[in-house]
Amino acid sequence: MTKLFSTINYKGVSLKNRIVMSPMCMYSCMNEDGKVTPFHMTHYTSRAVGGVGLVMTEASAVQPEGRISPQDLGIWNDDQISGLKKLNEQIHTYGAKSALQLAHAGRKAQLDSTIYAPSATAFNESFKVPAEMTIKDIETTLEAFKNGARRAKEAGFDIIEIHAAHGYLINQFLSPLTNKRTDQYGQTLENRYRFLSEVIGSVKKVWDGPVFVRISTDEYHKQGNKLEDLIYVATQMKKQGVDLIDCSSGGVVPVAISPYPGYQIKRCDTIKQEAAINTGAVGLITNGLQAEEIIQNDRADLVFIGRALLRNPYWAKTVADELGHNIEAPTQYKRGWN
Numbered sequence: 001m002t003k004l005f006s007t008i009n010y011k012g013v014s015l016k017n018r019i020v021m022s023p024m025c026m027y028s029c030m031n032e033d034g035k036v037t038p039f040h041m042t043h044y045t046s047r048a049v050g051g052v053g054l055v056m057t058e059a060s061a062v063q064p065e066g067r068i069s070p071q072d073l074g075i076w077n078d079d080q081i082s083g084l085k086k087l088n089e090q091i092h093t094y095g096a097k098s099a100l101q102l103a104h105a106g107r108k109a110q111l112d113s114t115i116y117a118p119s120a121t122a123f124n125e126s127f128k129v130p131a132e133m134t135i136k137d138i139e140t141t142l143e144a145f146k147n148g149a150r151r152a153k154e155a156g157f158d159i160i161e162i163h164a165a166h167g168y169l170i171n172q173f174l175s176p177l178t179n180k181r182t183d184q185y186g187q188t189l190e191n192r193y194r195f196l197s198e199v200i201g202s203v204k205k206v207w208d209g210p211v212f213v214r215i216s217t218d219e220y221h222k223q224g225n226k227l228e229d230l231i232y233v234a235t236q237m238k239k240q241g242v243d244l245i246d247c248s249s250g251g252v253v254p255v256a257i258s259p260y261p262g263y264q265i266k267r268c269d270t271i272k273q274e275a276a277i278n279t280g281a282v283g284l285i286t287n288g289l290q291a292e293e294i295i296q297n298d299r300a301d302l303v304f305i306g307r308a309l310l311r312n313p314y315w316a317k318t319v320a321d322e323l324g325h326n327i328e329a330p331t332q333y334k335r336g337w338n
Protein backbone atom coordinates (compact mmCIF):
# COMPACT_ATOMS: atom_id res chain seq x y z
CA MET A 1 0.00 0.00 0.00
CA THR A 2 1.50 3.31 -1.02
CA LYS A 3 1.30 6.32 1.25
CA LEU A 4 1.41 8.71 -1.72
CA PHE A 5 -2.06 7.49 -2.63
CA SER A 6 -3.49 7.63 0.89
CA THR A 7 -6.05 10.26 1.87
CA ILE A 8 -5.36 13.24 4.08
CA ASN A 9 -7.76 15.65 5.68
CA TYR A 10 -7.46 19.38 6.34
CA LYS A 11 -10.31 20.95 8.31
CA GLY A 12 -12.84 18.58 6.76
CA VAL A 13 -11.40 18.79 3.23
CA SER A 14 -10.35 15.28 2.28
CA LEU A 15 -7.71 14.88 -0.44
CA LYS A 16 -7.80 11.49 -2.15
CA ASN A 17 -4.01 11.41 -2.47
CA ARG A 18 -0.94 13.50 -1.62
CA ILE A 19 -0.33 14.86 -5.11
CA VAL A 20 -0.86 18.59 -5.63
CA MET A 21 -0.69 20.44 -8.91
CA SER A 22 1.78 23.16 -7.99
CA PRO A 23 0.70 26.75 -8.73
CA MET A 24 2.02 27.86 -12.12
CA CYS A 25 1.36 31.20 -13.82
CA MET A 26 0.01 30.70 -17.31
CA TYR A 27 -0.11 34.40 -18.32
CA SER A 28 -3.22 33.62 -20.34
CA CYS A 29 -5.90 36.11 -19.30
CA MET A 30 -7.38 38.21 -22.07
CA ASN A 31 -7.99 41.96 -22.02
CA GLU A 32 -6.05 42.34 -18.77
CA ASP A 33 -9.24 41.41 -16.89
CA GLY A 34 -7.84 38.60 -14.73
CA LYS A 35 -10.70 36.28 -15.69
CA VAL A 36 -10.72 32.54 -16.35
CA THR A 37 -10.46 31.70 -20.08
CA PRO A 38 -11.22 28.46 -21.99
CA PHE A 39 -7.50 27.70 -21.71
CA HIS A 40 -7.66 27.75 -17.89
CA MET A 41 -10.71 25.47 -17.95
CA THR A 42 -8.89 22.91 -20.11
CA HIS A 43 -5.56 23.25 -18.33
CA TYR A 44 -6.78 22.78 -14.75
CA THR A 45 -9.57 20.32 -15.54
CA SER A 46 -7.12 18.04 -17.39
CA ARG A 47 -5.02 17.63 -14.25
CA ALA A 48 -8.16 16.80 -12.25
CA VAL A 49 -9.05 14.17 -14.86
CA GLY A 50 -5.46 12.98 -14.63
CA GLY A 51 -5.89 12.09 -10.96
CA VAL A 52 -4.18 14.68 -8.74
CA GLY A 53 -5.67 15.09 -5.27
CA LEU A 54 -5.51 18.89 -5.29
CA VAL A 55 -5.45 21.35 -8.18
CA MET A 56 -3.97 24.70 -7.19
CA THR A 57 -4.43 27.75 -9.38
CA GLU A 58 -1.58 29.92 -10.46
CA ALA A 59 -0.77 33.06 -8.42
CA SER A 60 -4.01 35.05 -8.46
CA ALA A 61 -3.66 38.75 -7.78
CA VAL A 62 -5.58 40.36 -4.93
CA GLN A 63 -5.05 43.81 -6.48
CA PRO A 64 -4.46 44.75 -10.12
CA GLU A 65 -1.19 46.46 -9.13
CA GLY A 66 -0.15 43.16 -7.53
CA ARG A 67 -0.04 41.24 -10.81
CA ILE A 68 3.23 39.86 -12.10
CA SER A 69 2.00 40.66 -15.63
CA PRO A 70 -1.16 42.09 -17.18
CA GLN A 71 -2.18 38.53 -18.18
CA ASP A 72 -2.29 37.17 -14.62
CA LEU A 73 -5.36 35.54 -13.14
CA GLY A 74 -7.12 37.83 -10.68
CA ILE A 75 -9.32 37.76 -7.60
CA TRP A 76 -9.58 41.52 -7.08
CA ASN A 77 -13.17 42.04 -8.22
CA ASP A 78 -16.51 40.27 -7.98
CA ASP A 79 -16.77 39.85 -11.77
CA GLN A 80 -13.94 37.33 -11.54
CA ILE A 81 -15.94 34.98 -9.30
CA SER A 82 -18.24 33.33 -11.85
CA GLY A 83 -15.43 31.99 -14.09
CA LEU A 84 -13.63 30.56 -11.08
CA LYS A 85 -16.87 29.00 -9.88
CA LYS A 86 -17.32 27.17 -13.20
CA LEU A 87 -13.70 26.06 -13.02
CA ASN A 88 -14.26 24.64 -9.53
CA GLU A 89 -17.35 22.75 -10.67
CA GLN A 90 -15.25 21.04 -13.33
CA ILE A 91 -12.36 20.23 -10.98
CA HIS A 92 -14.80 18.77 -8.45
CA THR A 93 -16.62 16.74 -11.11
CA TYR A 94 -13.41 14.79 -11.68
CA GLY A 95 -12.77 14.07 -8.00
CA ALA A 96 -10.06 16.57 -7.18
CA LYS A 97 -10.18 19.34 -4.60
CA SER A 98 -9.25 22.89 -5.51
CA ALA A 99 -7.08 25.62 -4.04
CA LEU A 100 -6.57 29.25 -4.97
CA GLN A 101 -3.15 30.83 -4.53
CA LEU A 102 -3.66 34.40 -3.26
CA ALA A 103 -0.83 36.58 -4.45
CA HIS A 104 0.65 40.06 -4.71
CA ALA A 105 3.81 40.67 -6.71
CA GLY A 106 4.98 43.82 -4.91
CA ARG A 107 8.19 45.08 -6.54
CA LYS A 108 8.20 42.17 -9.00
CA ALA A 109 5.08 43.48 -10.77
CA GLN A 110 5.84 44.23 -14.42
CA LEU A 111 3.10 46.75 -15.10
CA ASP A 112 2.75 50.29 -16.41
CA SER A 113 1.04 51.48 -13.21
CA THR A 114 2.70 52.47 -9.93
CA ILE A 115 3.96 49.40 -8.11
CA TYR A 116 4.34 48.95 -4.33
CA ALA A 117 6.76 47.29 -1.93
CA PRO A 118 7.88 47.56 1.69
CA SER A 119 10.93 49.57 0.57
CA ALA A 120 11.72 51.61 -2.52
CA THR A 121 14.35 49.40 -4.14
CA ALA A 122 14.03 47.70 -7.53
CA PHE A 123 14.51 43.94 -8.05
CA ASN A 124 17.06 44.70 -10.77
CA GLU A 125 17.61 47.26 -13.51
CA SER A 126 14.85 45.88 -15.72
CA PHE A 127 12.24 46.33 -12.98
CA LYS A 128 10.60 49.54 -11.80
CA VAL A 129 11.48 51.21 -8.52
CA PRO A 130 8.42 50.59 -6.33
CA ALA A 131 6.75 53.14 -4.07
CA GLU A 132 7.40 52.44 -0.39
CA MET A 133 4.10 51.37 1.13
CA THR A 134 2.54 53.71 3.67
CA ILE A 135 0.57 52.32 6.61
CA LYS A 136 -2.56 53.22 4.65
CA ASP A 137 -1.27 51.19 1.64
CA ILE A 138 -0.63 48.25 3.96
CA GLU A 139 -4.17 48.45 5.35
CA THR A 140 -5.62 48.61 1.83
CA THR A 141 -3.61 45.55 0.78
CA LEU A 142 -4.69 43.58 3.86
CA GLU A 143 -8.29 44.42 2.99
CA ALA A 144 -7.60 43.16 -0.56
CA PHE A 145 -6.31 39.82 0.78
CA LYS A 146 -9.48 39.56 2.90
CA ASN A 147 -11.71 40.29 -0.09
CA GLY A 148 -9.74 37.84 -2.20
CA ALA A 149 -10.40 35.14 0.39
CA ARG A 150 -14.09 36.04 0.51
CA ARG A 151 -14.29 35.72 -3.30
CA ALA A 152 -12.40 32.41 -3.21
CA LYS A 153 -15.05 31.13 -0.81
CA GLU A 154 -17.88 32.36 -3.05
CA ALA A 155 -16.19 30.66 -6.01
CA GLY A 156 -16.19 27.32 -4.15
CA PHE A 157 -12.50 26.70 -3.50
CA ASP A 158 -11.67 24.13 -0.84
CA ILE A 159 -8.30 25.53 0.25
CA ILE A 160 -6.50 28.88 0.15
CA GLU A 161 -2.75 29.15 -0.25
CA ILE A 162 -1.08 32.47 0.57
CA HIS A 163 1.92 33.14 -1.66
CA ALA A 164 4.68 34.34 0.68
CA ALA A 165 7.59 32.99 -1.40
CA HIS A 166 9.71 33.79 -4.46
CA GLY A 167 10.42 37.40 -3.56
CA TYR A 168 6.86 38.64 -4.07
CA LEU A 169 5.23 41.19 -1.76
CA ILE A 170 4.89 39.14 1.43
CA ASN A 171 8.39 37.70 0.99
CA GLN A 172 9.65 41.28 0.50
CA PHE A 173 8.36 42.09 3.99
CA LEU A 174 9.82 38.88 5.46
CA SER A 175 13.33 39.23 4.06
CA PRO A 176 16.00 41.55 5.48
CA LEU A 177 17.32 41.82 1.92
CA THR A 178 14.23 43.69 0.74
CA ASN A 179 12.68 45.13 3.91
CA LYS A 180 14.55 48.26 4.98
CA ARG A 181 11.67 49.75 6.97
CA THR A 182 12.23 51.42 10.30
CA ASP A 183 8.61 51.19 11.52
CA GLN A 184 6.76 48.28 13.17
CA TYR A 185 7.02 46.26 9.91
CA GLY A 186 10.83 46.28 9.72
CA GLN A 187 14.20 45.65 11.36
CA THR A 188 13.52 42.63 13.57
CA LEU A 189 12.33 39.22 12.40
CA GLU A 190 9.25 39.60 14.58
CA ASN A 191 8.45 42.89 12.82
CA ARG A 192 9.20 41.51 9.37
CA TYR A 193 6.74 38.69 10.08
CA ARG A 194 4.02 41.20 11.06
CA PHE A 195 2.68 41.70 7.52
CA LEU A 196 2.34 37.96 6.83
CA SER A 197 0.77 37.50 10.23
CA GLU A 198 -1.78 40.23 9.38
CA VAL A 199 -2.45 38.72 5.95
CA ILE A 200 -3.25 35.39 7.63
CA GLY A 201 -5.47 37.24 10.15
CA SER A 202 -7.28 39.09 7.33
CA VAL A 203 -7.91 35.88 5.38
CA LYS A 204 -9.18 34.13 8.48
CA LYS A 205 -11.77 36.86 9.11
CA VAL A 206 -13.79 35.51 6.17
CA TRP A 207 -12.40 31.99 5.64
CA ASP A 208 -12.62 29.07 8.07
CA GLY A 209 -11.26 26.44 5.65
CA PRO A 210 -7.68 25.17 5.35
CA VAL A 211 -4.90 27.72 4.82
CA PHE A 212 -1.55 26.81 3.28
CA VAL A 213 1.35 29.26 3.00
CA ARG A 214 4.18 29.01 0.47
CA ILE A 215 7.53 30.34 1.69
CA SER A 216 11.06 30.55 0.34
CA THR A 217 13.08 28.38 2.70
CA ASP A 218 16.40 29.59 1.28
CA GLU A 219 17.13 33.07 -0.06
CA TYR A 220 20.53 32.03 -1.46
CA HIS A 221 22.19 35.06 0.08
CA LYS A 222 24.40 35.43 3.18
CA GLN A 223 22.37 38.34 4.54
CA GLY A 224 19.02 36.71 3.80
CA ASN A 225 16.73 34.84 6.19
CA LYS A 226 18.34 31.70 7.61
CA LEU A 227 16.60 28.37 8.03
CA GLU A 228 16.18 29.08 11.78
CA ASP A 229 14.39 32.34 10.89
CA LEU A 230 11.99 30.37 8.70
CA ILE A 231 11.46 27.85 11.49
CA TYR A 232 10.42 30.79 13.72
CA VAL A 233 8.06 32.00 10.96
CA ALA A 234 6.59 28.49 10.56
CA THR A 235 6.13 28.16 14.33
CA GLN A 236 4.27 31.48 14.44
CA MET A 237 2.09 30.40 11.53
CA LYS A 238 1.24 27.19 13.31
CA LYS A 239 0.08 29.25 16.30
CA GLN A 240 -2.13 31.24 13.93
CA GLY A 241 -3.78 28.05 12.71
CA VAL A 242 -2.06 27.66 9.33
CA ASP A 243 -2.48 24.06 8.15
CA LEU A 244 0.54 23.51 5.93
CA ILE A 245 3.79 25.21 4.89
CA ASP A 246 4.58 24.76 1.21
CA CYS A 247 8.39 24.82 1.15
CA SER A 248 9.88 26.43 -1.95
CA SER A 249 12.95 28.69 -2.22
CA GLY A 250 14.61 31.60 -3.97
CA GLY A 251 13.38 34.57 -5.98
CA VAL A 252 14.09 37.22 -3.34
CA VAL A 253 17.17 38.64 -5.04
CA PRO A 254 18.44 37.83 -8.53
CA VAL A 255 20.81 34.88 -8.01
CA ALA A 256 21.14 31.89 -10.29
CA ILE A 257 20.85 28.49 -8.63
CA SER A 258 21.48 24.99 -9.94
CA PRO A 259 18.52 22.83 -8.94
CA TYR A 260 18.89 19.06 -8.59
CA PRO A 261 16.27 16.36 -7.83
CA GLY A 262 14.56 17.17 -4.54
CA TYR A 263 16.69 20.30 -3.97
CA GLN A 264 14.23 21.87 -1.52
CA ILE A 265 13.24 18.78 0.45
CA LYS A 266 15.86 18.83 3.19
CA ARG A 267 14.67 22.22 4.43
CA CYS A 268 11.04 21.12 4.06
CA ASP A 269 11.82 18.13 6.28
CA THR A 270 13.58 20.29 8.89
CA ILE A 271 10.69 22.76 9.05
CA LYS A 272 8.21 19.90 9.40
CA GLN A 273 10.13 18.39 12.33
CA GLU A 274 11.20 21.63 14.07
CA ALA A 275 7.93 23.53 13.79
CA ALA A 276 5.80 20.36 14.09
CA ILE A 277 3.58 21.42 11.21
CA ASN A 278 2.49 19.75 7.98
CA THR A 279 4.64 20.62 4.98
CA GLY A 280 4.48 20.36 1.21
CA ALA A 281 7.60 19.39 -0.72
CA VAL A 282 8.23 20.86 -4.16
CA GLY A 283 10.98 21.11 -6.73
CA LEU A 284 12.17 18.53 -9.25
CA ILE A 285 10.05 15.72 -7.89
CA THR A 286 9.54 13.74 -11.04
CA ASN A 287 8.86 10.07 -10.35
CA GLY A 288 6.75 7.83 -8.15
CA LEU A 289 9.47 6.27 -6.02
CA GLN A 290 10.89 9.68 -5.21
CA ALA A 291 7.47 11.02 -4.21
CA GLU A 292 6.64 7.89 -2.21
CA GLU A 293 9.95 8.10 -0.32
CA ILE A 294 9.25 11.72 0.70
CA ILE A 295 5.81 10.88 2.10
CA GLN A 296 6.76 7.52 3.68
CA ASN A 297 9.78 9.01 5.45
CA ASP A 298 7.64 11.85 6.80
CA ARG A 299 9.72 14.48 5.09
CA ALA A 300 6.51 16.13 3.87
CA ASP A 301 2.76 15.48 3.88
CA LEU A 302 2.07 16.53 0.31
CA VAL A 303 4.15 16.69 -2.86
CA PHE A 304 3.62 19.65 -5.17
CA ILE A 305 4.33 18.79 -8.79
CA GLY A 306 5.01 21.55 -11.31
CA ARG A 307 6.73 20.99 -14.62
CA ALA A 308 6.27 17.20 -14.61
CA LEU A 309 2.51 17.86 -14.64
CA LEU A 310 2.84 20.34 -17.49
CA ARG A 311 4.52 17.63 -19.51
CA ASN A 312 2.14 14.91 -18.44
CA PRO A 313 -1.35 15.74 -17.12
CA TYR A 314 -1.63 12.03 -16.22
CA TRP A 315 1.43 12.12 -13.96
CA ALA A 316 -0.65 10.74 -11.05
CA LYS A 317 -1.77 7.79 -13.18
CA THR A 318 1.78 7.26 -14.46
CA VAL A 319 3.27 7.10 -10.96
CA ALA A 320 0.38 4.97 -9.66
CA ASP A 321 1.27 2.44 -12.37
CA GLU A 322 4.96 2.73 -11.41
CA LEU A 323 4.10 1.99 -7.76
CA GLY A 324 1.66 -0.81 -8.62
CA HIS A 325 -1.33 1.11 -7.30
CA ASN A 326 -4.72 1.29 -9.01
CA ILE A 327 -6.41 4.65 -9.21
CA GLU A 328 -10.00 4.96 -10.25
CA ALA A 329 -10.54 5.99 -13.84
CA PRO A 330 -12.77 8.93 -14.74
CA THR A 331 -16.10 7.34 -15.78
CA GLN A 332 -15.57 8.18 -19.45
CA TYR A 333 -12.16 6.45 -19.54
CA LYS A 334 -13.01 3.24 -17.69
CA ARG A 335 -12.71 1.02 -20.76
CA GLY A 336 -9.19 2.13 -21.59
CA TRP A 337 -7.58 2.94 -18.28
CA ASN A 338 -5.66 -0.22 -17.37
Ligand code: FNR
Nearest residue numbers: 022023024025058059282283284285305306307308
Ligand atom coordinates in the same frame (compact mmCIF):
# COMPACT_ATOMS: atom_id res chain seq x y z
C1 FNR B 1 5.98 28.34 -11.45
N1 FNR B 1 6.03 28.40 -10.05
C2 FNR B 1 5.12 29.16 -9.35
N2 FNR B 1 5.08 29.13 -7.99
C3 FNR B 1 4.11 29.77 -7.31
O1 FNR B 1 4.09 29.71 -6.09
N3 FNR B 1 3.14 30.47 -7.97
C4 FNR B 1 3.13 30.58 -9.32
O2 FNR B 1 2.21 31.17 -9.89
C5 FNR B 1 4.18 29.95 -10.05
N4 FNR B 1 4.26 30.04 -11.42
C6 FNR B 1 5.09 29.18 -12.13
C7 FNR B 1 4.98 29.12 -13.53
C8 FNR B 1 5.74 28.18 -14.22
C9 FNR B 1 5.57 28.08 -15.71
C10 FNR B 1 6.63 27.32 -13.53
C11 FNR B 1 7.45 26.27 -14.26
C12 FNR B 1 6.76 27.43 -12.17
C13 FNR B 1 6.90 27.46 -9.30
C14 FNR B 1 6.25 26.06 -9.26
O3 FNR B 1 5.05 26.05 -8.52
C15 FNR B 1 7.22 25.04 -8.63
O4 FNR B 1 7.47 25.45 -7.31
C16 FNR B 1 8.54 24.92 -9.40
O5 FNR B 1 8.31 24.82 -10.78
C17 FNR B 1 9.36 23.74 -8.92
O6 FNR B 1 8.64 22.53 -9.06
P1 FNR B 1 8.86 21.54 -10.32
O7 FNR B 1 8.43 22.27 -11.57
O8 FNR B 1 10.31 21.19 -10.36
O9 FNR B 1 7.97 20.36 -10.01
